[in-house]
Amino acid sequence: MYKALIADDEEIIRSGLSRLLARDPDFEVAALAEDGEQALELAAERLPDLLLVDINMPFLNGLEFIERLEGVLRGAVIIVITGYDDFSYAQQALRLGVFDYLLKPVMEDAFYDAVGRAKQQLQTNRRQVKYLDWARMQLEKNRSSLVAAFLDGWLEGRYSEPEVAEQLGYLGISIPEPYGVTVAHLSVSEGKTMVGQEWDENLLYYAAENIARELFEPLGPVTSCKNASGDLVVLSSCLPAARWSATARELRELLEEHLPAQAVLSQVPGDRLAGLPEAYDDAMELLEQREKCPQAVLEARRYIEERYADPCLSLQGAADRLHLSPQHLSRLFRHETGVTFVDYLSRVRIRRAVELLADGELKMYEIAERVGYSSQHYFSSAFKKVLGVSPMEYRRGGAAR
Incomplete structure (x- = not known):
């Protein structure tokens, strides 16, 4: 069973089309509208499959109605009804994707011929919608696997830029x-x-x-x-x-x-x-x-990255935590990272300080405290040793950029 909407500002036309359509057991007249605005509301509410629409209607004419209808219905078929003087409008309606048009006064043979062909189109549309829904369901069901396979190929450099763009759009990846x-x-x-x-x-x-x-x-x-x-x-x-x-x-x-x-x-x-x-x-x-990297060095680096804000953080403290002697941890750390424990700590603190300098509201002493320096002077000296400029110079340079 298909639902139909008839929209025409003449009651006699609405009644006549409704009687003709009622003879077809495959159709149910679900809504009658006397103007375009009412037709649009009823279309969104009743979701008809077939729409018989007069081109000349008050408030919202048939062509405007068809344009506004886009995205409201899936797989619907539209037949416009027009007088001889409106033939140019009928051509425009066809360009908007209308299935067919009928001339007033509507003859029974022409009506049933158009409705019969519309019914075949509706059957095709329903199958296509069904297959499309099934394909989308399968895509969503397997999406994680498809995404993983695509990303793996992309990260390994197996896709060209156009192929990447196509797959990103197809899989909905942003x-x-x-x-x-x-x-x-x-x-x-x-x-x-x-x-x-x-x-x-x-x-x-x-x-x-x-x-x-x-x-x-x-x-x-x-x-x-x-x-x-x-x-x-x-x-x-x-x-x-x-x-x-x-x-x-x-x-x-x-x-x-x-x-x-x-x-x-x-x-x-x-x-x-x-x-x-x-x-x-x-x-x-x-x-x-x-x-x-040996586990002890990984743990020491983790210890630094998690506790760099503690001004009391030291090689001795890290060694005690790892149950190693400071001398052994120091040798191991330098061998694996190429820098001393203290230098690594300074770099972590200065890296974090650089991030905080982007906040123009923070004072220098506040940044120094947040990255583990009890003295602003000591912080400035360490910063300049690592980056070659003072924190204030770095902030001014960032502002200039």
Whole structure:
């Protein structure tokens, strides 16, 4: 059964068309309208399949009605009704996608011929809508796999720019510019178990992905996938930079707190989509370097990155936490990173200070305190040693840029 709407400002025409259509058992006259505005309201409410529309109607003529109808109905068929003087309007209606037109006075043979062909078109439209809905359902059902396969190919550089643009549109993926690439490698902790759950690599990955997407959502839109190595790759905005970096630190903490795993992370920013594969390669290279680093050094770096704001942070404190002698940790740290523990701490503090200098409301002594310096003078001296300019000069230079 198909629903029909008849719109004509003449009651005699509406009644006549309604009687003719009632003879066809496949149609139900669901709505009668005497002007274009009423027709538009009834179309949105009743969702008819067939619309018989007079071109000359008050308030909103037939052509305006057809234009406004776009997006309201799916697969509907429109037949316009016109007088001889309106033939040019009928041609315009056909350009708007109208199925057919009937001349007034409407003859029965012409009417049933048009309605019969409209019925065939409606049957075709319903099949097409059904197949399209099924295809969309299948696409949504398998979207995560399709997205993962596409991202893996893109990150590995197997797609051209036009192919990337086509796939992004097809899969509905939005990558912000500038973007940030965050890669997390998870390894199961031998001595850590979670009550009531048997963990494997797949479950570990999906749990980590859920945590990551929730954390990075404020920096959205967020896209994630598993790469060929089983690592979690998260694409998001990298702005503001301080928040992006802090989100990665929080992710690592939550992964190790809630999952039976150890996590190693790397982050690399990028500004052009065409350069995403290169940014990803850089992130993977950085991740590999960090994975090769002895666990004691990783823990020491993590200790610094989490506690740099503590003015009492020291090599001795880190060594005590790791149950190592300061001398051993110092040698190990310098061998693996190429810098001393103290120099690394200074770089972390100054990097964070640079982020805070972008906030013109913060005073220098406030920034110094936030990054672990009890003295503004000492902060300025350390800043200049690392970057070659004082914090004030750096802020002025940033403002000038």
